[in-house]
Amino acid sequence: MTTFPEELAHPSKIAVRGVSKSYRTAAGVVAALDDVSIDIAEGEFVCLVGPSGCGKSTLLNLVAGLDRADRGEILVDGAPVPGPGRDRMVMFQEAALFPWLDVMGNTLFGLKLKPNLTPEARRDVALYYLRLVGLEGFLRANVHELSGGMKQRVALARALAPNPRVLMMDEPFGALDAMTREQLYGDLQSIWQAKRKTILFVTHNVREAVCLGDRVAIMTPRPGRIREEFRVTLPRPRDINALDVAGLGREITDALRRLLPGGRG
């Protein structure tokens, strides 16, 4: 029997192996991540949950290639992450849309950096994704004219347009009102089911994680560690207000509370 390298024997889209990262701050050195490992399969939707300061955004930034790990390695398709790349797009909590471009211009930004596309093809792709997020009527709108939810929809279209295999989302709905958020949970689930992206989703909202994820990994701070993982097998599309979502959310919240120092929630 032929022996395969580990990555090939257990193909995972993203492999985080023993990653540590610390920051120097005014208060001293903070261990943002300590020996964190997680494997994410192709097409899997994984949510990282934990209180602020647990290192979940740090981990996301490392996978995005925006930052470098002190120790350990991060493999995407079996190869170390060289830096930011179009195969892994990021959505931030603030939409980070560019105010000097309109909705169409923002959606085209990443596409224009993608070689071997005609301008017409780029426009068609951008239009397709803007339609997908329900903003085909706002192509020429300026960023400041959009509501918070619409901004995040544009950010989602902008992230999806270059067709990345991996989508990373850093509390993308944290600043939105509950109604808009619930609408976006539905939209994101249907887009994910249609496009089968590998998604790494960071949030501090446990129920949001249960509603969206195939798997929920809970993290605790100082030093940032992944402590427990929960598999979510509830049928999709899930409603954040459904009893089964709430029930599993309760269970995970209890686990998180147990793991936090002092048992607080």
Added chain:
Amino acid sequence: MRRRVRSLLFFAALVVLWEAVARAGIWHRALLPTPYDVLSFLGRAAADGTLLRATLVTLRRLLLGYAVGLVLGIPLGVVAARSALGRDTLGLLALGLQALPSVCWLPMALLWFGQTESAMLFVVVMGTIWSILLAASDGLRSVPPIYVRAARTMGSKGLHTWTRVILPAALPFFVTGMKQGWAFAWRSLMAAEIFVTILTGFGLGQLLHYGRELHAMDQVLGVMLVIVAVGLLVDRLAFAPLERFLHTRWGTG
């Protein structure tokens, strides 16, 4: 429309008041001419071409000095913004020299260049460059880092990030700086023209200066009005469209 009428009425009232005071004979007519005297000077100066020639000479000097100020000021602003070293050296120098009224450069300019075009150019550049440098470096430093991070995840790097993200993001600051620089250039040039009286070109400032020499108050007031008008006109023509664009895109005032 109502606001326009209101402004119009205000200025009409001002002219009527001026006329009334001039007619009351409190001051000699040579010291306080009537609005009609000033208007007729402007009519004569416009008819014989003096006014147009002087305006063109002044605008040529202004554009040249302003262009040099921009071409030197913006790259220096970039240098000052990029590192703590730049900020602590160039940035500090600019901050200090910006506080110097541009007319204070005149003695130096006259000693170095004499009564020449170069002296005037020097004063205009010195009056303009520091505020442009500071506005450029402030603008670049206040670009939200999240824009650059977002752009990097989409594959933007190096020069592309500079030209497509950082510079556009700093545009509102640049426009403010350019506008301020323009105002400074205008003031510097008027000071220079009043002090540097040469025959290579007779600008509005020199027209103003000779109005004083000739005790021609109608000329002094008339030229002052033209200077105001030119300043306002350039603001409307050059900067208003840019500001309108920023206003609609950024949604700011």
